[in-house]
Amino acid sequence: GIRPAAVPVRSAPATVLHTLRTLPGLRWLVLAGMLVTFSQATLESIVALWGLRRFGIGPLTIGYLLFGLAAIAVAMQGGMVRILAPRLGEYRLAIGGIACYVAGLLMVGTAPVFSVAVAGLALVGIGSGAFSPSAAALASRQAGATNRGVVMGTYQSGASLARVLGPLSSGAIFGRLGPGAPFLAGAIVTLQAVWCILAARRLGQERVTT
Numbered sequence: 001g002i003r004p005a006a007v008p009v010r011s012a013p014a015t016v017l018h019t020l021r022t023l024p025g026l027r028w029l030v031l032a033g034m035l036v037t038f039s040q041a042t043l044e045s046i047v048a049l050w051g052l053r054r055f056g057i058g059p060l061t062i063g064y065l066l067f068g069l070a071a072i073a074v075a076m077q078g079g080m081v082r083i084l085a086p087r088l089g090e091y092r093l094a095i096g097g098i099a100c101y102v103a104g105l106l107m108v109g110t111a112p113v114f115s116v117a118v119a120g121l122a123l124v125g126i127g128s129g130a131f132s133p134s135a136a137a138l139a140s141r142q143a144g145a146t147n148r149g150v151v152m153g154t155y156q157s158g159a160s161l162a163r164v165l166g167p168l169s170s171g172a173i174f175g176r177l178g179p180g181a182p183f184l185a186g187a188i189v190t191l192q193a194v195w196c197i198l199a200a201r202r203l204g205q206e207r208v209t210t
Helices: 012-022 024-055 059-088 090-110 114-141 148-177 181-209
Strands: none
Touching: 012 024, 012 148, 024 059, 024 090, 024 114, 024 148, 024 181, 059 090, 059 114, 090 114, 090 181, 114 148, 114 181, 148 181
16 A cells, blocks of 8 residues: 655754744744743742841741742732733733833842842732733744644743753852842843843734735
8 A cells, every 4th residue: 555655753852943943923932931931940049048148037938938929920810910911912011020020130139128028029929920921922822723832832942941041040140249149130131031022022013014
C-alpha cells in the first residue's frame, strides 16, 4: 500500500522560534512577560533575606507577606480585572499594572520603615494581578484558529525562562549592592516592559489597518 508522506515535526525550541519569527506582536508580548516575571522571581527568591537583613523579620512574617501579596493578585485577577478590562482595554490595563509593579518595587527597595515596605508589596500584588491576565489575553489574540496552543505555549516558555534567570541574578545583586538593590534593579527591568506593550499595540494597530 501507499504510505502517507511523513510530516516534519519541529522540536519544542524550533517551534517557539518559528512562532516568534512569524508573529512580531507576540515577540514583544513575550519579552514584556519575561521582564515582569524576571522581577517577580527576583522578589520571591530574595524577599526572605531582605526582610531579615533590613527589618529583622523572620520566616513567619515573610510567609504572611507573600500570602498577602498573592491574595491581592488573585483578587485583582478574579474581580477588578473583569471590571476594568472592558473599560480600559488590555493594553492600558497591562501598562497600568506595570506602573503599579514598578512603584511597588521602588517603595520596597527604599522603604525607611516596615509599613512602607508592606504598602509597596501591596502595590506589587495589584500590578501583578492587573498585568498577568491582560498580557495573556493580548498574547492569545495573536493566535489563529489552529495555533492557539502553540502561541500560548510560546508565551509561557518566555516566563519560564525568566523564572530561572531572576533568582540567578538576585543573590549576586543583593550581596554586592545591598538588600534593597534587587528590588530597584527589578523596577528598572520591569519598566522596560512598557515599551514592549506599546510596540505590540502599534503592530496590532498596523495589522488591523492593512
